[in-house]
Amino acid sequence: MVTFKIDGKEIKAKEGQTVLDAATENNIEIPTLCVNESVLPYGACRLCMVDVTKGKRKRTVTSCAYEVAEGIEVDTKSEKVIKIRRMVIELLLARCPESEEIRQMAEKLGVTTTRFKPDEDGDACILCALCTRACREVVGKSAISLINRGTEREAALPFYDEADDCIACGSCVYICPTGAIKMEDKAGTRTISWPNCSQEFKLKACSACGFYFAPEKQLEFMAAESGVELEKLEICMSCRP
Amino acid sequence: MSELSAVKETISSILDRYDRDKSNLIAILQDVQAEYNYLPREAIAEVSQALDIPLSQVFSVATFFRAFSLKPRGRHSVHVCLGTACHVRGAASILQQMEKEMNVCCGDTTEDKKFTLEGVNCVGACALGPVVVVDGEYIGHVSVNKVKPLLENYD
Numbered sequence: 001m002v003t004f005k006i007d008g009k010e011i012k013a014k015e016g017q018t019v020l021d022a023a024t025e026n027n028i029e030i031p032t033l034c035v036n037e038s039v040l041p042y043g044a045c046r047l048c049m050v051d052v053t054k055g056k057r058k059r060t061v062t063s064c065a066y067e068v069a070e071g072i073e074v075d076t077k078s079e080k081v082i083k084i085r086r087m088v089i090e091l092l093l094a095r096c097p098e099s100e101e102i103r104q105m106a107e108k109l110g111v112t113t114t115r116f117k118p119d120e121d122g123d124a125c126i127l128c129a130l131c132t133r134a135c136r137e138v139v140g141k142s143a144i145s146l147i148n149r150g151t152e153r154e155a156a157l158p159f160y161d162e163a164d165d166c167i168a169c170g171s172c173v174y175i176c177p178t179g180a181i182k183m184e185d186k187a188g189t190r191t192i193s194w195p196n197c198s199q200e201f202k203l204k205a206c207s208a209c210g211f212y213f214a215p216e217k218q219l220e221f222m223a224a225e226s227g228v229e230l231e232k233l234e235i236c237m238s239c240r241p
Numbered sequence: 242m243s244e245l246s247a248v249k250e251t252i253s254s255i256l257d258r259y260d261r262d263k264s265n266l267i268a269i270l271q272d273v274q275a276e277y278n279y280l281p282r283e284a285i286a287e288v289s290q291a292l293d294i295p296l297s298q299v300f301s302v303a304t305f306f307r308a309f310s311l312k313p314r315g316r317h318s319v320h321v322c323l324g325t326a327c328h329v330r331g332a333a334s335i336l337q338q339m340e341k342e343m344n345v346c347c348g349d350t351t352e353d354k355k356f357t358l359e360g361v362n363c364v365g366a367c368a369l370g371p372v373v374v375v376d377g378e379y380i381g382h383v384s385v386n387k388v389k390p391l392l393e394n395y396d
Binding site: 132144157165 | 282285297
């Protein structure tokens with residue numbers, strides 16, 4: 001255990017824990033968009049910035065990726081930190097003006113308008129990489145990645161159309177904090193739309209009731225990973241004994 | 242031999258040079274690009290498969306670096322320096338003249354695959370400005386009038 005100060009309060013935390021986790025456990029709220037317990041810290045959205053004083057040195061760091069240490073002093077609400085968060089959310093507001101999630105986060109931070117020119121591409125992606133990280137770390141496929149760089153950076157399939165590695169599980173859709181990835185199941189087909197690319201996948205009909213309940217490729221993947229026979233997986237949840 | 246198995250063979254010999262080690266990905270892609278002048282889709286897929294790196298990761302690296310191109314490039318690369326020193330001596334109009342002569346936009350390749358035209362930010366030869374680099378050869382004190390005769394030197 002390590003002891004350190006956060007917003008003037010002395011708390012204890014497990015070694016190796018991040019400042020963000022320790023703060024959350026002590027009911028101190030730090031805003032985030034790119035954090036999910038299922039994937040490793042990444043530090044992309046920069047909303048969780050806090051001031052950390054270690055000895056004589058004061059730094060502003062991402063609390064989601066900064067490990068607690070004995071004797072540090074954390075300030076989650078300093079003037080500088082608030083200013084950074086407001087700037088970040090203002091930039092995000094301009095990047096995805098149509099995103100409800102971003103607007104709500106902005107309101108929470110006391111920001112309602114942005115001084116920057118809003119993007120007109122209708123793309124709600126904030127490049128937090130939660131989708132690519134979930135695909136790689138949780139699903140174990142890495143079917144999508146962040147490509148290009150600078151202002152051209154985007155989350156996409158390789159060559160925008162190569163979906164061989166994708167099992168259509170929809171983890172990227174589920175984890176996306178801004179709803180930038182869309183998924184629709186219709187007439188035996190699942191369509192997943194990432195910013196700038198989209199693919200169709202065949203759904204499997206339940207061998208008992210005929211309801212299209214899961215993507216064929218996902219069932220094949222589950223069978224291969226778990227060693228369970230494919231036929232046993234081809235029955236939907238409500239028909240399973 | 243089919244085209245695909247030819248690609249496989251070429252990639253295989255490049256990979257052998259690097260002991261098929263994943264950490265040499267960038268060096269491998271550089272060699273592939275040196276071989277084909279660009280990164281063909283089949284070659285990227287082959288590298289991904291042989292090194293057991295997900296295709297999306299290789300694609301991510303291939304699109305990150307400006308040195309890699311996913312589109313076929315011309316036989317000659319023409320880099321027009323747009324750095325500050327060249328800029329004040331009229332690099333913009335040199336580039337404009339190049340675009341007019343080649344009938345392409347900056348960053349593209351001519352239809353006959355002869356030239357690939359690119360703007361670069363500084364080639365470190367400011368005293369020679371405006372500078373144009375063709376296939377690694379530095380040509381200094383270029384003027385708008387010299388563009389056409391310069392390009393006629395290449396086939």
